[in-house]
Amino acid sequence: MAVTISLPGQLRDLAEGRHEVVLDTTPASVGDAMRELRERYPAVYERVLTEQGEVRPHVNLFVDGTEIRRTGGLATALGDGASIDIIPSVSGG
């Protein structure tokens, strides 16, 4: 089954207004999913990851509800039909 990536409101304009992106393939890891996302919407990828390929400090990626910093980061494995939520931290003024 496909992997679905949900986008926060701030990034939807960079993805033709979509609130989610359904990948056509089944990537093995979150990192693979992000690279596929980059092929379609490079500006979204750039907002989520730094030029060094790391998740930005105040951006959180959840796989099926679990934040990936606790599960191996970008190497976190994806199962069939996995959902990835991109959620910025709640902070600032």
Added chain:
Amino acid sequence: MPETPGAIHLDDGDVVLLVGTTKGAFLFRSDREREEWTAEGPHFPGSEVYALALDQREGRRTLWAAPGNPFFGVTLRKSDDGGGDWSAEEERPVRFPEGSDMSVNRIWQIRPGPASRPDRLYLGVEPSCLFVSDDGGDSWQPVRGFLEHEHRESWTPGAGGMCMHTIVQDPGDENRLVVAISTGGVYRTENGGRSWRARNSGVRAEFLPDKHPEFGQCVHKVVSHPDRPGRLFLQNHWGLYRSDDWGDEWVDIANGVPSDFGFGMAMHPHDPDTVYIVPLESDQFRCTPEAKLRVYRTRDAGESWHPLSEGLPQEEAFETVLRDALDTDSADPAGVYFGTRSGHVYGSADEGESWTLIRDGLPPVVCVKAAVIGAA
């Protein structure tokens, strides 16, 4: 979200004021009298805009802006029609190279290069580095001599991050540049950026055990005048200084100021002896002393400073003016402008003798840049 703002007219003789805030950019325009201002904004609503610039070389009217936020990083945008249309957000050419272990968190300074290089621009970024473009901003490279500087591991971030906030070009030698970083201090290159030497002799570092290290000072701003190459004025994290030899030696010029702590510093456009500052009480209480909003001006290269307060609030004014929020235009008489963290923008059309409130109610102001259109 606010409505999409329109463009400002960039007609010869107009005066423009580019105001960056923590929630977007506002573009102001007036005629040469500078009595009535119209504004368009916010551009990039919700984004912090720490750097703005207008490049007028070779007849250009190009606006540059660096909107960003702490979550999704910073972009660099340009407009050739006064802010009506900005370049695509997808373009993200300012990047540290792979393996450098650094990513661009914020752009602090956008500076058009020397007249002899009309397609060159410089950026000062956080973490501290100088970027250069030689194709009008289409592509950017970090200046290797600075990126790989042996002092880099010893530089530390200040409250605003580890930022390069000042880029001074020698108008007579395109290979000589002076930059300033906080913290780190002043650095100078004589060979177009291949190598850089710390130039901080005489500048105090009150917050370090060694008050006069080779580098590590928390320099807040440096300005210079093109008619007096080699002379630099410096607002330090405690301290006001002048150098007459491109930073080889600095002398204390805090003569008659209520505090030598502050951020903003601006050069008079026509007089290399005249500089403006807005002193703040201390690093512990970063507000205008005695709750009076006063700009201080020297007309003798720092031998004396005098307050300018006509039209500015002199009671209950707990204001803060940040390092890039004070500027002058190039009109005669010169205009002087500043913005505050409480969202006020003030201007003077008579070299600081009297002031008017141009706008209030803005988000915290972090950048003010002024220019006369057609006066490159």
